[in-house]
Amino acid sequence: MSTTARSQLSPRYEAAAIEPAIYERWLAADAFTPSPEPPSGAKRFVITQPPPNVTGALHLGHALTAFVEDMLVRYHRMLGDDTLWLPGVDHASIAAQFVLDRILAEEGETRATLGRERYLQRMWQFMDETRDVIGQQHRRLGASLDWSRLRFTMDEGSARAVRAAFKRLWDAGLAYRGEALVNWCPRCRTTISDLENIKHEESGTLWTIRYHLAGPDGKPDPDNWISVATTRPETIFGDTAVAVHPEDERYAALVGREAILPFVGRRLPIIVDEHVEREFGTGAVKITPAHDFDDYEVGRRHGLPMISVLDEDARLTDEAGEFAGLDRYDARARIIDRLREMGDLEGEAPHQLVIGRCDRCGTVVEPRLSVQWFVKVKPLAERALSSVREGRTRIIPPHFEKVFAHWMENIHDWAVGRQLWWGHRIPAWYCPDGHITVSDAADGPDACADCGRPAAELTQETDIFDTWFSSGLWPFSTLGWPEETADLQRFYPTQVMETAYEILFFWVARMMMLGLFLTEVEPFETVYLHGIVRDPYGQKMSKTKGNVVDPLEMIEEIGADALRVALVSGNAPGVDQRLTAAKLTGGRNFTNKVWNAARFVLGAAPEPMAEPAGDETLAERWVRSRLAATIDRATRQLDALDLAGYAATIHEFAWSDYCDWYLEMAKVELRREDSSDAERARLWRTTTETFGELLRLLHPLLPFVTEAIWEPLGEVAPWAIRGEALLIRAAWPSASAADDAIERTVDELRDLIRAVRDQRTAAGVAAGAWLPLHVAPSGASERRALEGGARYLAALARVRPLDVTADPAGRPSSAGSTALGTFWLGSDAAADEAAGQRAAERRAELRRQVDRLRTLLGNDDFIGRAPAPVVDRERARLADLEAQLDALGDGAG
RNA sequence: GGGCGGUUAGCUCAGUUGGUUAGAGCACCUCGUUUACACCGAGGGGGUCGGGGGUUCGAGUCCCUCACCGCCCACCA
Numbered sequence: 001m002s003t004t005a006r007s008q009l010s011p012r013y014e015a016a017a018i019e020p021a022i023y024e025r026w027l028a029a030d031a032f033t034p035s036p037e038p039p040s041g042a043k044r045f046v047i048t049q050p051p052p053n054v055t056g057a058l059h060l061g062h063a064l065t066a067f068v069e070d071m072l073v074r075y076h077r078m079l080g081d082d083t084l085w086l087p088g089v090d091h092a093s094i095a096a097q098f099v100l101d102r103i104l105a106e107e108g109e110t111r112a113t114l115g116r117e118r119y120l121q122r123m124w125q126f127m128d129e130t131r132d133v134i135g136q137q138h139r140r141l142g143a144s145l146d147w148s149r150l151r152f153t154m155d156e157g158s159a160r161a162v163r164a165a166f167k168r169l170w171d172a173g174l175a176y177r178g179e180a181l182v183n184w185c186p187r188c189r190t191t192i193s194d195l196e197n198i199k200h201e202e203s204g205t206l207w208t209i210r211y212h213l214a215g216p217d218g219k220p221d222p223d224n225w226i227s228v229a230t231t232r233p234e235t236i237f238g239d240t241a242v243a244v245h246p247e248d249e250r251y252a253a254l255v256g257r258e259a260i261l262p263f264v265g266r267r268l269p270i271i272v273d274e275h276v277e278r279e280f281g282t283g284a285v286k287i288t289p290a291h292d293f294d295d296y297e298v299g300r301r302h303g304l305p306m307i308s309v310l311d312e313d314a315r316l317t318d319e320a321g322e323f324a325g326l327d328r329y330d331a332r333a334r335i336i337d338r339l340r341e342m343g344d345l346e347g348e349a350p351h352q353l354v355i356g357r358c359d360r361c362g363t364v365v366e367p368r369l370s371v372q373w374f375v376k377v378k379p380l381a382e383r384a385l386s387s388v389r390e391g392r393t394r395i396i397p398p399h400f401e402k403v404f405a406h407w408m409e410n411i412h413d414w415a416v417g418r419q420l421w422w423g424h425r426i427p428a429w430y431c432p433d434g435h436i437t438v439s440d441a442a443d444g445p446d447a448c449a450d451c452g453r454p455a456a457e458l459t460q461e462t463d464i465f466d467t468w469f470s471s472g473l474w475p476f477s478t479l480g481w482p483e484e485t486a487d488l489q490r491f492y493p494t495q496v497m498e499t500a501y502e503i504l505f506f507w508v509a510r511m512m513m514l515g516l517f518l519t520e521v522e523p524f525e526t527v528y529l530h531g532i533v534r535d536p537y538g539q540k541m542s543k544t545k546g547n548v549v550d551p552l553e554m555i556e557e558i559g560a561d562a563l564r565v566a567l568v569s570g571n572a573p574g575v576d577q578r579l580t581a582a583k584l585t586g587g588r589n590f591t592n593k594v595w596n597a598a599r600f601v602l603g604a605a606p607e608p609m610a611e612p613a614g615d616e617t618l619a620e621r622w623v624r625s626r627l628a629a630t631i632d633r634a635t636r637q638l639d640a641l642d643l644a645g646y647a648a649t650i651h652e653f654a655w656s657d658y659c660d661w662y663l664e665m666a667k668v669e670l671r672r673e674d675s676s677d678a679e680r681a682r683l684w685r686t687t688t689e690t691f692g693e694l695l696r697l698l699h700p701l702l703p704f705v706t707e708a709i710w711e712p713l714g715e716v717a718p719w720a721i722r723g724e725a726l727l728i729r730a731a732w733p734s735a736s737a738a739d740d741a742i743e744r745t746v747d748e749l750r751d752l753i754r755a756v757r758d759q760r761t762a763a764g765v766a767a768g769a770w771l772p773l774h775v776a777p778s779g780a781s782e783r784r785a786l787e788g789g790a791r792y793l794a795a796l797a798r799v800r801p802l803d804v805t806a807d808p809a810g811r812p813s814s815a816g817s818t819a820l821g822t823f824w825l826g827s828d829a830a831a832d833e834a835a836g837q838r839a840a841e842r843r844a845e846l847r848r849q850v851d852r853l854r855t856l857l858g859n860d861d862f863i864g865r866a867p868a869p870v871v872d873r874e875r876a877r878l879a880d881l882e883a884q885l886d887a888l889g890d891g892a893g
Numbered sequence: 894g895g896g897c898g899g900u901u902a903g904c905u906c907a908g909u910u911g912g913u914u915a916g917a918g919c920a921c922c923u924c925g926u927u928u929a930c931a932c933c934g935a936g937g938g939g940g941u942c943g944g945g946g947g948u949u950c951g952a953g954u955c956c957c958u959c960a961c962c963g964c965c966c967a968c969c970a
Contacts, residue, residue, distance in 0.1 A: 012932090199967080206970080230970060277969045285970050294968040353970090399897065403965070406896060410966075505965095536905090538963085558932095570906050570918075575898090576964090578905065582919045589932045600929030644907075648917070663929080754936080760924095761936045767925050798927090849914075856913070861950035870912050870951095877914095 015559025229281025692720030
């Protein structure tokens with residue numbers, strides 16, 4: 001078939017048009033879905049990916065995640081592994097409610113006006129609108145996800161897994177309900193976890209307040225008081241003691257007496273506790289157990305009453321007497337005013353303090369005493385920690401293992417309940433007698449597990465689970481757990497868990513804890529953590545700063561492959577990167593380079609096309625050797641999850657070796673007039689074949705570009721694609737042996753060509769001018785190399801005639817030298833003078849090197865203690881440099 | 894307060910278990926209409942590897958110390 005017209009590639013790689021079409025071809029071929037039966041003998045490769053939030057749009061972090069995972073998946077798919085990359089989204093209960101509440105507010109509705117049922121209906125409707133967004137965006141990135149297995153953390157499969165998981169925790173005594181102080185967001189009106197309570201350093205005020213001592217009549221003594229320092233005067237109504245340090249002499253006499261709480265007159269014991277810092281404030285501190293985590297502990301130690309004075313909206317309760325109903329900050333101002341009037345405000349000073357704010361809405365979080373569901377994490381954490389310590393789960397980069405350990409050792413019980421509506425309702429039922437029944441049945445228990453009361457008399461817990469509870473089950477819930485499904489057996493445990501280090505604790509730790517407890521096995525072998533993508537100045541990208549780069553806009557501009565190259569190149573795991581315009585341009589330029597190499601290769605078919613024959617040229621043998629070395633190296637790097645290393649390896653091979661040298665040498669061969677049609681056909685075959693191998697190597701990094709080239713390549717050179725119509729399904733190349741001798745020869749020729757070019761440039765010779773070149777080989781093998789490479793030397797150094805058997809005795813003082821021998825250009829006086837100067841510089845450099853090596857090799861310690869190969873290498877290097885120096889006519893001693 | 898990183902060319906970053914000439918991309922200088930690519934090609938310049946000390950035949954790499962930058966965790970009201 002005549003394919004010349006079809007194999008034409010457009011002059012430019014039009015990413016916006018080409019990439020979506022390629023993705024459709026992959027989808028049509030069902031290329032992302034594993035075969036129904038696992039290939040026999042194949043290794044498993046399953047990625048656990050963090051399901052993005054359903055409400056979000058894709059940002060650069062997601063793009064990096066997707067690129068890293070897609071690269072690994074494409075590589076392993078090409079290796080023939082049983083590969084699965086399962087897509088999904090997270091229902092993100094608190095984030096989703098935050099977004100929906102905002103939308104409702106615009107419609108004049110609230111959660112309260114709708115009620116639970118209608119609110120959830122509205123939420124599902126909203127989900128239907130947004131659930132596809134992330135998926136569409138992933139398609140544009142080129143993510144080869146198995147869409148047939150798409151999951152959602154609110155689907156029935158997840159619901160079943162959540163119920164089963166909680167039941168097992170409950171049965172094992174690892175889930176409990178109890179009263180404790182938790183973080184409460186008054187705006188989201190829910191409990192949040194420690195991780196969602198973000199600490200900020202802020203400016204506030206430290207007030208000093210007088211608490212009058214109780215006089216003999218029980219009334220406040222106007223002349224005696226104890227002063228306490230506080231940043232939160234509005235919580236005084238919850239005070240149940242005043243504490244001082246046990247060794248604080250100043251207050252020793254007051255210990256055991258009582259102080260009177262202003263406004264309400266409650267009597268507060270003055271107690272001692274180690275927790276008090278004598279140097280801070282007055283050295284006396286009011287104890288408010290229901291509104292401060294420290295005070296809570298003090299309260300427990302001393303058996304103090306715990307009085308809540310803030311309601312769920314952070315307004316003061318009836319406990320606050322005249323201040324009841326006021327917002328916490330309004331109350332604060334009024335209380336301070338009143339204390340000032342009463343003369344009991346002793347001082348106020350600016351103070352830096354750490355305030356926790358809700359990760360979602362930024363509202364100041366309140367410690368709040370309430371009855372909550374908890375998961376006891378200590379035993380779970382210990383198992384996760386030993387997995388990492390004993391190497392059953394490996395974290396990349398390794399230093400995060402220390403961070404992980406530090407966190408796991410200091411972990412508190414996990415408050416899993418949320419007072420929200422959007423999420424999995426906790427499967428616990430209460431009976432009127434106070435019994436608790438936890439059930440994993442879809443429609444709840446038949447009866448109370450303790451007293452047998454019928455289901456009709458039981459009421460289900462209204463709290464839902466923290467989003468991370470269902471996300472934590474992701475690696476196995478998505479494969480059918482708790483059922484022993486075929487997918488679970490085939491794809492679990494997974495191999496690589498990949499995510500940003502930011503959510504190591506949020507998600508990875510919880511997946512490990514839950515996975516180990518529920519499935520008795522580590523949910524993944526390796527945790528690969530990537531860093532944050534920052535702006536060019538190292539700032540975190542955020543909408544408020546206005547420095548956000550939208551990956552989809554970037555893709556429209558330069559293409560998904562270009563963005564992939566930009567994000568992956570030179571990016572070490574766990575390290576933040578700055579995304580600069582230069583990096584993006586570099587990515588675009590590389591895709592363009594590959595595209596244009598393809599245009600050349602495809603267009604270089606010889607006319608007429610003959611049956612290939614003849615011995616391979618130096619160029620062909622060299623490129624095959626370089627290719628073999630590159631395959632070997634790239635494969636090892638991908639196996640080690642060194643993606644940046646892999647990208648650098650193939651970037652260098654493709655650009656420097658293949659394009660800059662091989663294709664240039666191939667041009668020399670193709671344009672020879674003394675070669676036969678058969679030889680030209682063979683060269684073309686080698687070129688297309690190696691180019692096909694290059695495309696395979698590049699595919700994980702440039703999936704779209706390489707796939708776009710693959711089909712036209714196959715049309716003109718079917719041998720290059722070995723019968724596989726789609727590159728995504730082609731086999732990863734296997735490395736043959738590199739040919740060190742050939743590589744050395746070409747290296748030496750390259751050095752000579754460069755040296756000649758250097759002299760030409762230095763002499764200001766017109767670029768197009770042909771100059772005679774004389775080379776006096778330093779030995780027989782060098783002479784053979786020169787003869788073998790004469791064609792390349794002549795064309796690439798632009799020299800003519802070329803004399804490779806020159807008599808060294810006839811060399812001028814301007815002669816240069818390389819490993820192959822001495823060389824000089826036949827040229828005009830100006831060129832001679834410049835060359836002479838170069839030659840002198842070269843001699844000086846050689847002398848310096850030779851001296852250094854002679855000193856080193858004259859050192860008995862070095863000879864005696866360095867390993868033999870190192871010594872031999874240095875000796876060889878010295879001999880080589882001495883030979884070059886001799887050839888230049890300078891013995892140097 | 895505790896912990897973890899980082900400091901390598903003008904910029905952004907690599908640098909395997911220590912091996913003696915520390916790399917890349919971008920930027921810079923010179924040259925170039927050679928029919929794949931100017932989103933290109935050729936050549937070139939540029940680093941006492943944050944400071945100091947130590948171990949070693951040999952240190953960007955290991956140890957100690959100091960300085961600066963960043964991040965995470967944390968219960969001084």
